[in-house]
Amino acid sequence: MTDTERLLEQAGERWRAGQRTPPEIDPAIFSPDTPGARWRASFTALSVVGALVLVVVATMQLGRSPESGPAAVGGTPPSPSAAEPSVADSSAPADATCDVTRPTPAFVPPSPNPAEPPAYYGSAWYGTPALWTMLDRNGETWEHLPIGSDGLSQKTFWWSTDWVPEADPEPAITVVGSRLDGPGTFTVGPGTNASADFGTAMLVGVTVPTPGCWRLTGTYLDASLSIVVLVKGD
Amino acid sequence: MPDTPEGFADWIRPHLPAMARLAARLAPDGDRDDVVQEALTRAWQKRRQFDVTRGTPAAWLLAITADRARQARRRRSDAWLPAEVAGRVRSHDERLDVEYAVARLPPRQRLAVDCFYFVGLSVADTAAVMRCSEGTVKSTLSDARQRLRPMLEVPE
Numbered sequence: 001m002t003d004t005e006r007l008l009e010q011a012g013e014r015w016r017a018g019q020r021t022p023p024e025i026d027p028a029i030f031s032p033d034t035p036g037a038r039w040r041a042s043f044t045a046l047s048v049v050g051a052l053v054l055v056v057v058a059t060m061q062l063g064r065s066p067e068s069g070p071a072a073v074g075g076t077p078p079s080p081s082a083a084e085p086s087v088a089d090s091s092a093p094a095d096a097t098c099d100v101t102r103p104t105p106a107f108v109p110p111s112p113n114p115a116e117p118p119a120y121y122g123s124a125w126y127g128t129p130a131l132w133t134m135l136d137r138n139g140e141t142w143e144h145l146p147i148g149s150d151g152l153s154q155k156t157f158w159w160s161t162d163w164v165p166e167a168d169p170e171p172a173i174t175v176v177g178s179r180l181d182g183p184g185t186f187t188v189g190p191g192t193n194a195s196a197d198f199g200t201a202m203l204v205g206v207t208v209p210t211p212g213c214w215r216l217t218g219t220y221l222d223a224s225l226s227i228v229v230l231v232k233g234d
Numbered sequence: 235m236p237d238t239p240e241g242f243a244d245w246i247r248p249h250l251p252a253m254a255r256l257a258a259r260l261a262p263d264g265d266r267d268d269v270v271q272e273a274l275t276r277a278w279q280k281r282r283q284f285d286v287t288r289g290t291p292a293a294w295l296l297a298i299t300a301d302r303a304r305q306a307r308r309r310r311s312d313a314w315l316p317a318e319v320a321g322r323v324r325s326h327d328e329r330l331d332v333e334y335a336v337a338r339l340p341p342r343q344r345l346a347v348d349c350f351y352f353v354g355l356s357v358a359d360t361a362a363v364m365r366c367s368e369g370t371v372k373s374t375l376s377d378a379r380q381r382l383r384p385m386l387e388v389p390e
Contacts, residue, residue, distance in 0.1 A: 004379045004383050016354055027242070030242050030278040
């Protein structure tokens with residue numbers, strides 16, 4: 001064993017020794033009466049309409065490329081596709097009809113940016129060199145968000161090869177939100193900067209007025225990038 | 235896979251300490267129990283997706299815990315700032331020196347070190363959390379040690 005390994009093992013042992021014992025598992029959290037399960041039960045009861053919507057959506061999806069890549073980079077965002085729910089669908093459960101954007105194909109930024117986010121985010125880059133963001137590999141579902149008087153708060157992170165943090169610490173990036181399954185819009189900007197283990201990003205804090213299925217369009221310089229996220233209000 | 239709450243709790247219980255350590259290491263201070271709670275609920279909801287041919291229960295649970303920790307980090311504004319380590323200074327306390335050095339590793343090397351040395355996971359479970367092969371974990375740990383050596387002032 002090398003000295004470095006010894007130091008690491010000793011530090012790890014000390015750290016583990018300082019950890020509190022985790023609380024005992026309460027099986028009640030696995031009960032069918034937990035909120036999540038209650039929601040699923042409601043979903044089941046309502047799923048006749050929902051299932052029909054899903055069938056229609058799935059059928060329509062067959063006609064479009066599911067891996068078509070980022071939407072509207074360097075141009076204006078597209079109009080809502082036929083597969084996206086309209087206001088008329090607002091009574092359906094949001095995540096049954098919300099076609100969240102998945103980062104497929106994953107975008108690989110040019111060096112020196114990391115080729116992919118740290119693994120424990122379970123995410124991938126999505127976009128183009130002009131503007132990209134980080135998305136959960138299964139699409140973004142935001143839940144347990146802080147709730148304020150104006151809505152639910154979340155941070156969004158964006159990167160661009162055209163952005164120089166030192167020269168432009170408060171980039172003129174905007175994020176426009178448009179709810180796809182009901183009424184609602186918001187616009188925020190400019191951004192600020194944030195550094196973490198994924199590098200330095202343009203940070204835009206958004207306040208989503210209501211839970212639902214939302215399209216977010218980030219615009220920086222001449223580039224735009226649209227994503228669809230599901231916002232839960234639990 | 236047990237399908238009763240009590241049976242599921244029994245099935246998870248042996249893995250709870252590792253889940254808690256992983257949550258404590260990857261999530262901001264104070265969120266550990268919330269992350270574990272969310273991971274337990276998530277595991278219960280997804281229990282029918284567990285496939286023993288694709289990995290061990292520990293690996294599956296730890297991957298869920300890591301995902302929940304990621305969500306928690308995203309919710310916590312201070313977790314995004316480098317200030318979480320910026321306040322530390324080199325000292326005569328060897329523990330702080332090691333933490334200081336580990337915090338400055340590239341993300342994947344830091345994750346490997348956190349999982350393997352601090353959380354105490356096996357190479358296989360670390361690979362599950364990192365979503366890579368065991369060989370990649372070993373090489374990443376080797377690279378991390380190489381990078382840490384001068385920071386820890388360990389002689390060549």
